[in-house]
Amino acid sequence: MSKKILLEHINVSGINTLEVFVQHGGYQSVKKALSMSTDEVLEEVKKSGLRGRGGAGFPTGMKWSFLDKKSDKPRYLVCNADESEPGTFKDRFLMEKIPHALIEGMITSSYTLGANTSYIYVRGEMMHAIRILEQAIQEAYKAGYLGKNILGSNYSLDLYVHPGGGAYICGEETALLESLEGKRGNPRNKPPFPAVWGLYGCPTVVNNVETIADIPWIVNHGGDAYAAIGIGKSTGTKLISACGNINKPGVYEIELGITVEDFIYSDQYCGGIPNGKKLKAVVAGGSSVPILPSELILKTATGEPRLMTYESLGDGGFVSGTMLGSGGFIVYDEDQCIVRNLWNFTRFYHHESCGQCSPCREGTGWMEKVLHRIENGHGKMSDIDLLVDIAKKIEGKTICPLGEAAAWPVASAIRHFRAEFEEHVINPESCCKKHLHGQLEHAH
């Protein structure tokens, strides 16, 4: 059995309540952290090697140490619970099933960062999770884990849930802060980074739900114990939300370092591909990361087994590798059409572009249009290189990484599946027949 940090008690009935959560060791980290200095807790987080679970994988301890300590302004911890990256559904799962895991993490982390007011920015559509969190927060206030002088200490914290309004871009941390300030979710230019100029112009840390929920275990068991789990710089466990053509879609907590093959085929996880179909491709870390064909997702270009770690999935760079990203693991069997799936994701990015930068606003729209015509049998051979060209012209030329998030899937799909795009141009009848005949045109 692989190590469980977050989901160990997931099947305990009533684990969503404070009482049962405490019976299973919940909230111990608050007491322990309050008995330590904030620098001591920070040291444990640094030692743990924990990396941000929201997608970028930035070391959490390092991010926390950048927080401007000289400023006399208040400091804020903001939890990013905007989860909207297609294929990703781990944060919603965690918040709905074990809300106190996040709340405990928020308290321990806020103490360490010196924040006395913290916010959980939850995607607006997740009203169910919002209601669950709000109730859990009330329980935590009643039990003395929140509010003034927590557990008799000098430390006080108020914690609030803030609903978003429906906009993928608000998952980008500076857009999230704008949104939390009651504005449109337009990302800010960086620098300054939130650690210096964040919420209301104050030093702020933005962390993903899972990242924050990992903190209590690190405080309870020590950074070294956490770092002992996993491989190399990929320490600890990771929640992976698996979907697509697999026998057992769902959220799995894996020890970083298991093989991709094991994750896809073992009964402990995805349980293989249904109906005896063959694996065609995988998008391993949410829709924004490069897609890989079966031979490159199971083994690296040099023939090493591919592991579920930041390093191994990244092996080969963008030529033959991908990213662990958010942990949104989408599996495609041999019947899936790469062109159609790419068109759908590109439509998504065009829809979600905030419109501030012309390469992103216009480029995503052009790519969507070109992909749509290829998918519908009206493409030209030159369209394929045109797509590559547009993708290149977006990359690196925008305020926020949504531009890259839209460009990478296009570049990688054409790199690995060019023949399929060509086939759509030469012989449009060969694939996607029902789409060609307009039956599903409405959903465009």
Place this chain on the structure above:
Amino acid sequence: MSVLSASTIQEIQKIKTRYPEGRHKSALLPALHLAQAECGWLPVETMNQVADVLDLQPIEVYEVATFYTMFHVKPVGKYVLEVCRTGPCCNIGAEELIQYIEEKLGIQVGQTTEDKLFTLKTVECLASCGSGPVLQIGPEYIYHENLTKESIDFLIAELKTKA
């Protein structure tokens, strides 16, 4: 004239206290959710009153309401069915189900039935890809997962009796 009830206004005033002094603009998204839950959608008069309660310029409310997809700035039916149309859900039949609902209700995506009971919309990935196809129904935003034609029939019949 007040379009929002006293209890909604009171609720908004309470939400203001979650944010630091002078940062009451932060209460705008939660306030718009409350206003929409009460009015069904966000007519200009409603947005103006939200501006009033939060001490903002009306334009600050309009520009936010139009940025976020959850806010309806045009009239909608009593029940807004929002079906996920993103890749993973489409690969397990979401498009066919959208078409099925269109035929069943006699409307297209974006339209409202004549009896003003249902509006059909599409949304992007609802973080439910492992249990798709999925749709949500406001104002409570309840998710209905693992959708089939049968479960859609059942759901629509149930909403009709409830109405």
